Amino acid sequence: MSTLSQLRQLEAESIHIFRDAVSQAQNPILLYSIGKDSSVLVRLAQKAFYPGRLPFKLLHIDSTWKFREMIAFRDRFCAEQGLDLIVHSNEEGRAAGVNPFDYGSRKYTDIMKTQALLQALRQGKYDLAFGGARRDEEKSRAKERVFSFRDKHQQWDPKNQRPELWNSYNARVNPGESVRVFPLSNWTETDIWQYIRVERIPIVPLYFAAPRPVVERDGQWIMVDDARMRLAPGERPVERWVRFRTLGCYPLTGAVESRATTVEEIVAETLQVRVSERSTRVIDHDGDSSMEQKKREGYF
C-alpha cells in the first residue's frame, strides 16, 4: 500500500484547491506578493495546470515602498516563468505622497496596501482571488477558511464564514461578492522552506544573509534601501550581515542579523532562534488583535 509523504499530501491538496477554485470561478486572479510563499504558490499553480498555462493572471499591489530587489525579482521571475502580471498602485496615495514616515505604519498600510488592493479587485471585477496566507502564521489565521468569503465591501466577517467540510469547497457568490482562496492554508513555515529546497524554487535574495546598509530602530534592523529613507538626527546607516524573514515595505520590515546564505542555514537558525516569523513585521504590533482588525478591513 502506497502512502504519500506529508509534504506531497500538502502539494496534492493545494493542486486540488487550485483546480476546484478555477472550476467554480468566472474571473479568478492570483494575489502575488513576491515573497517566498508567493513563489511556492505560483509553483503549485503551475503544477495544477501543467502542461497548460495558468488560467489566471497575477496581481501585485505595489505600495511604492517595496525593496528594490523585490521589484527586480518580480519582473525577472514573471518574465522567466511566462507569467501574466498586473501591477497596481494607489495612484491617489502616490500623488499625495503617502509614506510610512509621515502617516505612520497603520495609516500608510491602509492607504497604500489595503485600499490599493480593494481598488484593484473592484476594477478587475474578480470573483475569486488566490492568496498565499497560511494558518500557522498568526493566531487570527488559525480559523481562516481555505475559501474565505468576502462581502460586497470586500470585508471579512469572522462570524459569517461558510463551514468547510471534507475537501468540498463552496465558491458561489452573488455579484460584487468574492472569495479569497488560500491553497497554502495547511502549510507550515518548515514545509515552505523544504519545498523551496527540494523544488529549487527561486526566491528573492533578501531572504539570504548579505552585508546590507541598516539602521537600528526599536530593536530591529531597518534597511536603508533607497534615498527616500528618512534618517533620524544623528542616525547613520551601518553595514551588517542581515537577512529578512518576511518581505514587505522596506521601512516597515525588520531584518535579523544572520550569516545564513542557504535554505539549510536559514532553517538551522530558525530552529535555534524560535522567534515566530511575523514578529519582524512592524504592523503586527499595532496593538492586540491588530491583524484581525486589518483582515476585517480587507487587508490580506
Place this chain on the structure above:
Amino acid sequence: MSDIGSYLDEHENKNLLRFITCGSVDDGKSTLIGRLLYDSKLIYEDQISALQDDSEKCGTTGAGEIDYALLLDGLKAEREQGITIDVAYRYFSTPQRKFIIADTPGHEQYTRNMATGASTANLAVILIDARYGVVTQTRRHAFIASLLGIRHLLVAVNKMDIGGYREETFLTIRQTFSDFARRLDIPDIRFVPVSALKGTNVSCRSPELTPWYTGPSLLEILESVDVSQDVNTHDFRFPVQTVLRPHLDFRGFAGTVVSGAVAPGERLRVLPSGKVSSVKRLVTADGDLERAFAPQAVTIELADEVDISSGDMLVHDNNLPRVRDRFEAVVIWMSEIPLKAGSHYLVRHAGRFVKARVAALLYAIDVNTMEQSEVAELPLNGIGRIVVETTLPLYVDAYAVNRATGSLVFVDPLSNVTAGAAMITDDVFVDAQTPRAVSDAATLIRDHVERREFHWETGLVTARDRLVRNRHVGKTVLVTGGSTIAVQTFGKELEQRLFRLNLNSYYLGYSSLSRGLASDVADIRSEHDAQIRRLGELSRILTDAGLIFITALPEADRYTVERLKLLSQPNELLTVELGGVGDAVRGAAITLDERTPLAEGVDAVLALLADNRVIPDYCI
C-alpha cells in the same frame, strides 16, 4: 548543514495525522492542545512572551503559571467570552509524524463546527473531566465522530490530578464510555488518564503518578495509530475538475484520485456518458506516473477521443459507483434557516453543483440520545435523515465506504451559504411512499420532462396523421394492483383483444425490461427507480409512435405511478387497478374487483378507452 538537510528531508517524509479535539468548555481541551504544542517545541519564544502578558490579564490559572489555553484562542470576541466559537487549525510535528489539529468547540450550539473538523479527521480526541465522568456532551461528541466516519477514538480522561490520580475513577469512566460506545460504529477506542495542566501522560508517560496505567502516553498514541487502512484503496473514483487543452495534441483530464488507484492501460468508464476508454498516460508536472493513488492530484490522458467535461467522473469499467437521482442521507444542518421537506438547494458532490430537493424529512436524530423523532423541520445544528432528489443523477457510494463520493454539501441557492452537510447512507434506495415525497419528486421529474419536451425532435408524420391511419391515439395502459400473474395475464389479454380489433397494441413485461433495456443498471438497489424511468421514457416514445402500450407492474406504489404518469407526458397514462387498495391511492382510472372474470374486465377497459376517445366506439 547536512544534519539540517536530513532534518528537512525527514520532515518532508513524515506521514500525516489529522485529528480533532472535542470537549466541553471546561474540560481543559485548549490546555491540552497548548501543552502538546508547547512540548513539541513549536511555541516560539515571542508568542510565549505575548502569552505571559495575556495570562496576567485574563488567565484563569493564577499568577506565575502559563495558561496554555490562551495560546489558541485566536479571535478577540471569544477571548473575552472564554469559549472557542469556531474551528481552529493547529500544526505541530514530532520526529515521527506531522499533525494537523482541528480544534473544535464543545459548546452546545456548535455541532456544525465539530462536524466540520471531524470531516477531515482520522482520529478524535475526546476529553472527559475526571470529576464529572461521561456527560451528555461526551456522548454527543462520540456520536458526531462516528457519524462523520472517524475510525479512531482517543478518550483522554483529564484532570486526573484533582482527584489524586485514582485508578477507580479512570476505570469507571472507561467502563461507562465503553458501554455507551457499543452503539457506535467506531472500531478503535483507547483510553488514557491525563492531566493536561500538569502534563501527566500527555507527551511522556508518568508512571510515578499513575503507576497503575501501563499504556502509552497520549502523544505516543497519536504518533503510532495506524490510519493507512482508513482510506478507500479499492474503488477508483476520479472527479474531473478541469479539462486541460494546451494544444491540439493534448487533452488531459485534471483531478484528484479521491479513492482507489489507477494505472496506464486500465479500462475506464466515463460517467455520465458511459463511454469506455483506457488510460494512456498519468501526467504530472514532475513526469508521468506508473500508478496514481488517493489523494494524488494528476492529469489523465485517455487512449481515445472521448468527450468529457468538468464535473464528469472517471471510474474503472468493472467497479462502478451507484448512479442515483434519489437517495437517503443523514444531514447535519448548518443554516439559520431550518431544513424543510420540499426545500430546494444546490448540492455540491464530487466537485460539481447539482440542483436538488429535500424530498422528505424522515426523522430527526437527537444528538445527545441518538433517539429518532418525527419533525416538521430541522433547525441549525439539527441532525436528521432525509430523502434527497437531484435533477441530474449523482455517482455515489455509501459514506461508510467512501467519504469522497458519499458526502455532499448543501448550498442555499439564494444566499450561497453552505447550509448543511450530508452523508449518503448505505441503503440508498428509497421506497418512500409518503404523499409529500411523491409531490416533491414530481417537481424534479416535471423539470426533466420539460427539458426533454423542449428538445424533442418531431418527424414529418404528425400525431393527427397517425390517428387517421391507425384509427386510435397512442396511449399507455398500466395494469397494477393484483398478483404478478394476474396483472401479466390481464395485460396480455388486453393486448390481444385490441390487436384483434385491428388496433396497434403492444405488451411489454417488466422482466423483459429489466433483462434488456435496463440491464446496465449496476446495482440491485437502484434497479427499481432506474427501470421505472426507462419504462416512463418508453411509454413516451411508443405512444408518440401511436401505439397502445400496455405494461404490468404487480405492486406499483403511488410514487411509481406518479413518476410514470409524468414521464409519459404529453401523452396520458391510464391505470387499471385489479382489486387491491383502490383508486384513491394510485389514482386509477378504473378499479376492477378481483373476482371480475378476465374477459369482463378487459371489456370494461375497452369501454373506458372508447369513452376516453382513445379507440373508436364502433370497435366494441
